[in-house]
Amino acid sequence: MTSGTTPAPQPQAPRKSFLRSATVVAVAMAIMNVAAYGFTLIGSRRLEQDQFALGLQATAARQLATHSGDGAATLADAILRAGRRSAAGLTVLCLVLTPVFMWLLHVDSVVAILLLAPTLGGLTLMGSQLGILQGSHRWTELAAVYTSAGIGRLVLGGGALFVHPSLDWAMAGLAIGAAVPAVLGQFFLRRSTGATGEQVKEVLRETxxxxxxxxxxxxxxxxxxxxxxxxxxxxxxxxxxxxxxxxxxxxxxxxxxxxxxxxxxxxxxxxxxxxxxxxxxxxxxxxxxxxxxxxxxxxxxxxxxxxxxxxxxxxxxxxxxxxxxxxxxxxxxxxxxxxxxxxxxxxxxxxxxxxxxxxxxxxxxxxxxxxxxxxxxxxxxxxxxxxxxxxxxxxxxxxxxx
Structure with missing residues (x-):
């Protein structure tokens, strides 16, 4: 009769899984940051001489990480709805404050400042999506959104500068680039449904x-x-x-x-x-x-x-x-x-x-x-x-x- 005392190497599995996740996320964020730096280099050569989104991401990640039991899809829906409300509110606020931004940033182009609004709105929406993926430990999808954010900025923002080296074109490219990860994130989270108004308000309060x-x-x-x-x-x-x-x-x-x-x-x-x-x-x-x-x-x-x-x-x-x-x-x-x-x-x-x-x-x-x-x-x-x-x-x- 066998005793079954040989220890199974189970502790190695979580560690290997974590290392794989760490590698995937690290590579994705490296791509995003290198792409962002690449856009900066292109801009510095082709042109003449984001915290609410992060707060929303942190809130979403904390709430989902501490959520126990059923209802994860409902909570995710509440976070997404809070993200959409925040993105819409921030977009409108930026449009209203266009003259103020032109004065503070010393920018003469109205078009460039107007394009700042949808760019920040897209980043805010992406922040809510990243928080859900992060809090749910969906590392591969999280990495995909991070990668698309960097590539969108480099390819669309940098590409716009090569087509026409002006601030207006750069901001147009960035605005479209900011929509890419938001669309991808929405696709990953399309099954999130059923949130109540009170849940949305709770997310916004913590945000x-x-x-x-x-x-x-x-x-x-x-x-x-x-x-x-x-x-x-x-x-x-x-x-x-x-x-x-x-x-x-x-x-x-x-x-x-x-x-x-x-x-x-x-x-x-x-x-x-x-x-x-x-x-x-x-x-x-x-x-x-x-x-x-x-x-x-x-x-x-x-x-x-x-x-x-x-x-x-x-x-x-x-x-x-x-x-x-x-x-x-x-x-x-x-x-x-x-x-x-x-x-x-x-x-x-x-x-x-x-x-x-x-x-x-x-x-x-x-x-x-x-x-x-x-x-x-x-x-x-x-x-x-x-x-x-x-x-x-x-x-x-x-x-x-x-």
């Missing part, structure tokens, strides 16, 4: 909170370029803007980790072990990026704009890699706070922004640090601010869950 938190992060992550423009001279602010290309690349590089881990963080908000592992993964990718800039600074400078213009920035590219990686860690912790519905996260980030503004104004505004020294100091201050906020928010989440 407002998530959007506020992400808006605070967005403001903090983009404030340094405003400080550079206002407190550094033209040449040095240009160096800083070039360095930000590196920082943004390092911020976007580990986003697939956040996409994969967010549903688990929402479903088990007290799982600090999972959060620490995710932080180590994001930090590890950041360390690789920093090492790359230290080893190959010349290639990095060539990619961001050419050695002729930005050669003096070469020895300091690693500082921007550190800054972008620090913000990537902070972004992960911010999403963990949204998953746990931590209400104080947004306030903490706004306070961090105030502190950074005061520090930058004190050091750069008084002339204590000028030239490339000012560039280095500002990059260092942003990194420090992001890391301190990451530690503070992560500690708060740990205490709340204990």
């Amino acid at each position: 407002v909170h998530g959007t506020h938190t992400l808006l605070a992060f967005f403001a903090l992550a983009n404030a340094d370029i405003l400080f550079a423009r206002g407190l550094l001279d033209t040449k040095d602010s240009g160096y800083y803007a070039a360095g930000l290309i590196i920082a943004k690349a390092c911020l976007f590089l580990p986003q697939f980790v956040i996409v994969l881990v967010f549903p688990s963080l929402a479903n088990s908000p007290g799982d600090t072990v999972r959060l620490r592992r995710a932080i180590f993964a994001v930090a590890g990718l950041g360390a690789c990026a920093v090492a790359g800039t230290l080893i190959l600074p010349g290639i990095v400078v060539e990619v961001i704009g050419g050695k002729e213009k930005y050669a003096p920035l070469g020895p300091y590219t690693w500082l921007f890699a550190v800054a972008g990686s620090a913000y990537a860690v902070l972004q992960l912790v911010v999403y963990a706070a949204i998953a746990q519905q931590e209400k104080r996260a947004a306030l903490a980030i706004w306070l961090g922004l105030v502190v950074l503004a005061v520090a930058a104004g004190t050091v750069l505004g008084t002339g204590t640090a000028t030239g490339l020294t000012g560039v280095k100091v500002l990059a260092g201050m942003t990194s420090t601010c992001a890391l301190l906020l990451s530690g503070a928010l992560a500690t708060g989440l740990h205490r709340q869950s204990s």
Whole structure:
């Protein structure tokens, strides 16, 4: 008679499945980001010299990840209907605010600003769809939507610039490109039905909170370029803007980790072990990026704009890699706070922004640090601010869950 004591290798199956999912999503997001960067390069050569959607995506992913029992199709329908309402409202608001946008962005073309409305509407609708796919762990379909978003921007937006290098054509291409992933997402979620009006309102209420938190992060992550423009001279602010290309690349590089881990963080908000592992993964990718800039600074400078213009920035590219990686860690912790519905996260980030503004104004505004020294100091201050906020928010989440 056999005892059956030989352990079956079952634990390997979930791990292999997760690795396959991680690879699929990572490749899709890499394609999307490379395509977006490709469009930026085309635009920079052919032309003369998104947070509500993310909030909706986070809300959708959290609600579906924490949803138990039947009714997933109904909940998905509520999220889709909330997405359609939000997209329609945002589109109308943008159309009404066209004169304001023309003034703020210093754009003379009415057509280009009008086309901004359907572009943002499409991205908002896509955000709701991505949240459903993410929260449902439908990684292959999620990857397909991400890939279509990047390719749509590059092929349609970039192609429009090759046909006619003007802002109007670029915005027309982007508007059509933003519709591609939304149509694909709707196809994947066509069986979602049966939501009630109250369910839709609940999704919208939570979206407002998530959007506020992400808006605070967005403001903090983009404030340094405003400080550079206002407190550094033209040449040095240009160096800083070039360095930000590196920082943004390092911020976007580990986003697939956040996409994969967010549903688990929402479903088990007290799982600090999972959060620490995710932080180590994001930090590890950041360390690789920093090492790359230290080893190959010349290639990095060539990619961001050419050695002729930005050669003096070469020895300091690693500082921007550190800054972008620090913000990537902070972004992960911010999403963990949204998953746990931590209400104080947004306030903490706004306070961090105030502190950074005061520090930058004190050091750069008084002339204590000028030239490339000012560039280095500002990059260092942003990194420090992001890391301190990451530690503070992560500690708060740990205490709340204990």
